[in-house]
Structures are given as structure tokens and as C-alpha cells.
Amino acid sequence: MSQIKKTPFTECNEKAGGKMVEFAGYLMPIQYRSINQEHLKVRQSVGAFDLSHMGEFFVRGAGALEFIQSVTTNDASALKMNQVQYSAMCYPHGGIVDDLLVYRLPDEYMLVVNAANLDKDFAWLMEHKPKGVEMINRSDELGLLAIQGPKAEQVIRKIAKFDWDKIGYYEAGRTAFCGKDTLFSRTGYTGEDGFEIYCDPSIAVQLWEQTLEAGKEFDIEPIGLGARDSLRLEMRYMLYGNDIDQTTNPIEAGLGWICKPEKGEFVGRKPIVDMKEGKPPRRMQSLVLKDKAIPRHGYPIFVGDKNVGTVTSGCFSPSLEQGIALGYVAREHGKVGETVDIDVRGKRVQAEVVKGGFYKDGSHK
Amino acid sequence: MVVPEGLKYTKEHEWIKVEGNVATVGITDFAQGELGDIVFVELPKVGQTLKQMQAFGTIEAVKAVSEMFAPVSGSVREVNTNLEADSSVINKDPYGAGWMIKIENFPAGEISALLDAATYKKLLED
Numbered sequence: 001m002s003q004i005k006k007t008p009f010t011e012c013n014e015k016a017g018g019k020m021v022e023f024a025g026y027l028m029p030i031q032y033r034s035i036n037q038e039h040l041k042v043r044q045s046v047g048a049f050d051l052s053h054m055g056e057f058f059v060r061g062a063g064a065l066e067f068i069q070s071v072t073t074n075d076a077s078a079l080k081m082n083q084v085q086y087s088a089m090c091y092p093h094g095g096i097v098d099d100l101l102v103y104r105l106p107d108e109y110m111l112v113v114n115a116a117n118l119d120k121d122f123a124w125l126m127e128h129k130p131k132g133v134e135m136i137n138r139s140d141e142l143g144l145l146a147i148q149g150p151k152a153e154q155v156i157r158k159i160a161k162f163d164w165d166k167i168g169y170y171e172a173g174r175t176a177f178c179g180k181d182t183l184f185s186r187t188g189y190t191g192e193d194g195f196e197i198y199c200d201p202s203i204a205v206q207l208w209e210q211t212l213e214a215g216k217e218f219d220i221e222p223i224g225l226g227a228r229d230s231l232r233l234e235m236r237y238m239l240y241g242n243d244i245d246q247t248t249n250p251i252e253a254g255l256g257w258i259c260k261p262e263k264g265e266f267v268g269r270k271p272i273v274d275m276k277e278g279k280p281p282r283r284m285q286s287l288v289l290k291d292k293a294i295p296r297h298g299y300p301i302f303v304g305d306k307n308v309g310t311v312t313s314g315c316f317s318p319s320l321e322q323g324i325a326l327g328y329v330a331r332e333h334g335k336v337g338e339t340v341d342i343d344v345r346g347k348r349v350q351a352e353v354v355k356g357g358f359y360k361d362g363s364h365k
Numbered sequence: 366m367v368v369p370e371g372l373k374y375t376k377e378h379e380w381i382k383v384e385g386n387v388a389t390v391g392i393t394d395f396a397q398g399e400l401g402d403i404v405f406v407e408l409p410k411v412g413q414t415l416k417q418m419q420a421f422g423t424i425e426a427v428k429a430v431s432e433m434f435a436p437v438s439g440s441v442r443e444v445n446t447n448l449e450a451d452s453s454v455i456n457k458d459p460y461g462a463g464w465m466i467k468i469e470n471f472p473a474g475e476i477s478a479l480l481d482a483a484t485y486k487k488l489l490e491d
Contacts, residue, residue, distance in 0.1 A: 034456075035427045036402040226401070226428065292405055294425045316404045316427065345423075345430070 007052035008143035008204030016222045024115035026053040028225055035226035039318040042190055042231055043359075046149030047223035048211050053115035056142050056198065057122065060108035061133040068102060068109055071128050071267055073250060075260040079104035084170040084185050087258055088250050089124065090268025094275065095246035096253075097124050099238060101187065103172050110183075110198075114240045128267065143204040147211060148194030148231075150363040151218040156195050158214035159207075160184075169193075169364055178203035178210065189228060191235035191362030230315045234359035236286055236326065242297055243284065243312040243326055252280035252328065282309060282328040286358060287351040289323030293344045295351070301327050301334075302341040302348065308333045311342060317358055324358045325351065366489060367394040369460055373436065373476060374485035377418075380460065381436040381468075381479065388471055390436060391464040392424070392455065395489055400426035403452045406433075408444040408465060415439060417475055421466065424455075436479055439471035 005026045007013075014020065018029030029050065031038060041047050059068060068076045074087035083104055089097040098117040103110035113121045122137050129135055147155055157164055160182075162175040172185035180203050188194035199207050212220055229239065236254075238244045244253045251259065251272055261273045289295060295314030300307050314325035325342065334340060336355045341348040372380045378396035382389045397403065408422045415421050415435040422433045444466050448455065455463035480488065 030428075031401060034402050230427070294404060294427075294430065296430070316425070 005053075005140075007050055008199075008201035009050040009052060009145065009208055012205060012208040013050055013222065018222065018224060021225075023225060024053055024118075026115060028053055029222070031224040031226045032222050035224070035230065036318045038221060038223045038227035039230050041219070041221050042149045042192055042223055042227065043319055044150070045218045046147060046151035046155055046215055046220050047227075048208070048215065048220060049146040049148065049223050049228060050208075051144040051146050051196070052142070052204075054144055055111075055113040055115060055118035055121065055137070055139040056144075057111040057113065057125065058108050058136045058138055059111065059133060063130055063133045064109055067129055067133045068111075069263060069266060071125060072100070072102060073255075073259040073266065073268065073272065074102070075263040076102050076104070076109070077263065081106065082172045084172055084187055086170075088244075088255060089121070090250065090266075090272065091246060092267055092271075094249040094268045094271025096240070096244045096248055096250060097121060097246070099240055099244065099255075103185065105172065105183070116241060141201070143199045143201050143207075144196060145199060145204070145207055145211065146188055146194060146196045147215075148188045148190045148223070149192045149218075151215070151220075152192065152194040155211060155215045155218065155220065156184075159210045178206040188364065189237055190231040191237075191357070191359060191364055192231075193363040229313075230318060233313050233315050233324065233326065234317055234319055234357065235362065236357040238284075238326075239313060248328075249275050249280065251275040252282055252284065254284045280331060282330050283334065284312070284326055285309075285329045285334045286354045286356060287311075287325040287327060287340065287342065288320070288354050288358065289325070289342065290339075290350040290352060291323075293323050293342075293347075293349040295323050295325035295327075295342050295344065295349075299325075299327075299345075300343045301329055301351075302343060303333045308340065319359050323349070323351075329353070366398070366486075367460070368482050368486045368489070370482045372460070372482060373479035374482070375418075375434065375436045375479060376488065377434045379433060379436050381476070383476055386469055387442060388437060388439070388468045388476070389464050390433075390466050390468060391459055392433060393485075394459050397456050397459045397463070400424060400429065400431060401456075402427040403455045405452045406448050406455070406465065408448070409441050411441050411444060413441045415441065415468065424452075433465065435468070437468060437471040437475040439468040441466050442469040443467040 301309035309329035
């Protein structure tokens, strides 16, 4: 067992009363005060997240774009300078290696990957990387602080100078934070407006303190991984390891919108095209429970006596005050508006299949 | 971590307070802290008989679901119906407004065999 890694914000997390747990090899805060209250804080105002466990790979060289095109499902050639794109990497059989963000930056591309997959992803990419393309794993050299919520822009305006009106959703830029030139983007995993700041560890503590100080007028709070999970689930954002993994094809997961087979060959292209044309035998569906219950990962989904699927993520939605779930449901069932049963530890609870995300009032641009 | 004197405790983190013929049961401050935000609880019906260490209800918290065990045998005299509307009082006041059930007709011997505050506190420290 290797040692649990700390992040540049660990001491800040602990000082703020974070309940620290091991997550993907890192010591991370699961919550500070209350998952529900942290969740609602981000929906209503603003919160700050330590996301330094995420992995950052930098890719440069003449063949960088072609390399990224060959291993990701989305079309990175469509990226404008300083634009960010959600994408996925697949195995030849179509299962997902990881989902990721691709940043097109002035001299290089940055790939942001899940912490739990960091080593696996790096090895996978190295296997496919042609000579002449340089790839560096800078995950341990970067802290990542996210500021998320409808008040996020008002907070960031107080801590860094930039033409904040000009930066759109899924765009990146550089400016000075705590006196240091720093990369940031208008991205997030919450459905709210917000920013992610990829900082040098030397300014992390100062950046944390400045952010909390600047956010005081909005009652800013640090937010743990627990609320991060329920925030993303309300938006129907996938979580690798729960909703998608090496056994799931992006098409059945509802990620067809990030698969661009027309761009040319890439690893996993054929099974993606095949499933798109042949219709997936099961599909990721959004389920809202009609009774008070909390669906959880692994709970079976039934129609009558027939097991038609499995819950991959579930929670009691703090915004909707209802149980919500994502799960794969056999194609012939689970049409929008249909009712299915979720087996909650032996008790059947009715759930309605709904379209898309659960929370519709997010402030993201 | 609050562990009031005068109550008895189980290793499963329930507390029980005996007043005359009636014993009130809830979960400890430690238990509510570990569970985090409690969303709702399922409690038994009034009149149901319980055996010692029998599961008498479930707690659904944001992070996990867990069962509650009867510290003593007996019959359910009353359940805290206020928890139906707002289970978060268990987080806020686990030894007061967050009580779960009241038990009657319990054998006195079972009570005295439960942990006292000092022993329970020591269990938490280990």
C-alpha cells in the first residue's frame, strides 16, 4: 500500500474542519459541515472545492492534435484557442478508459483526467503516443481549486484581474492569482457557473484564504466530495467507476454527443458506430422516485417480475427533495414517462423515467 | 463527541434512558456524526414486540443506510412521529428531540448489562 497523498490544500481542509477520507489515493474532504447544506450553498450562492486529486497531462509537439484525435471520441480539431471540451477515451472494444477534459492552450493541450484513473490513463496514452509527441504528467505539480455557484464570478473578480465578461462557459485563460501567472477555466461539475484554477502549490494556501475571504459576503463555504457527487448527479453528469467504466459503451451511457466518428479513425470507433446504428440494448436513464427512499449504486430495477436494469448512481436530491437515480435500463423498457420499480433492500419503490438532468435551474452559462 | 452520563449505551451506538417503566432509545452523537445528514428514518409500529439486539428500524443518511438495534427486549410504547417531517433533528439533537422509540415491559437485567457512559466513551476512543 502506497502512502496516501496530500494536496496543497490539505492543511486548509483540515483547518476548515474537513472530514478527511482516502479517495483515489489522496486524503480528501468528504464533507466539512453537512453534505446537504454544502450542496445547497453551491446551488444558492458559492462554494470552494479542493480538486487537486484530478490528473493533468500536458501534450505538445507537432503531432499533438493527431494523437489526441486518435485516442479520444470527441473532435478536438473543433477546439478554438483556449477552449475546453468534454471527451472520452475508449478501448478497442468500446468500453471507456476514462472521461476527461481536453484544453487547447497556446503551446500545448492539457488533458484533465479522473484521479482514480490517473496511472492507468497515463500508461494507456503512452502506449498510443507516437514519437515526436511529448506528454508530461504534471498532476503532482498542480493544485486545483474550483469556485462554483451563481456568485462564483463575483468572488473571482475580487481575487484576480481579468476581463471576466469575455470568458465563456468551457473557455480557459491565464491571469495572475496571488502574484503568480495561473491557468484557469470557466468549467465545473456542478451545473452552476464557476471556475477551476490550476495553481502552483506555492500559492495554494494563499489562494484558498483569499477565495474564502472574498466570498465572505456571499457566505462562501468549502465543499467536500459528498456534495460534489450529489451536485453532479442532479445534472446527470457521469461518474467514472459508477455510471461508466471499461464495460460501458459511451452510446448506451447517453454520451453519443461526445462521439464524433465523422472525424476519422480513433480507438473504439467501430463499436461506437455499431452501437449507434444497431441501437443499444440498454440505455442510461434518469429516474425520480415517487416515494421517500434513497436509491444507491447496485440496486436492481424491475418492471413486474423482470429485472430490467441496475442503478449506477443515486441520492436523495437536496434540491428536489426526492430520491433520484441513474441506471441502465433495457431498451424495451424505461421510456420517458414510464414507471419502473427500484428494489430498495427488498422493498419496491416506484420511479418515473424522466428526460435528461434532474435539476434544470443551474446558473452555468 | 457528547456522551451524557446517566444513559446506557450499546456497542452499535444506540443510547437508552430509563425513566420508571419506560425506556427511551436513540442513536448517539458519534453515530449521527458518522452517518452525516440523516434524510429519513423507518420506525416500528406502536405495540410491536422487540427482542434485544433485534433491528427495529433503518436510518437513511446521505452517505449510507444503517439499521438500529433494540438495546433491550420489550414492546414499543411510542415512536417519535416528529422525525417523519424532519429527520435532521437527529443530527442536531441526538439525545433530545432526535429520540426514536420508547420501550416498555423490558427486563431490568438487560438494562444493567449495557455499557455505561465511561465504558462507551472508552470504546469510542479505542
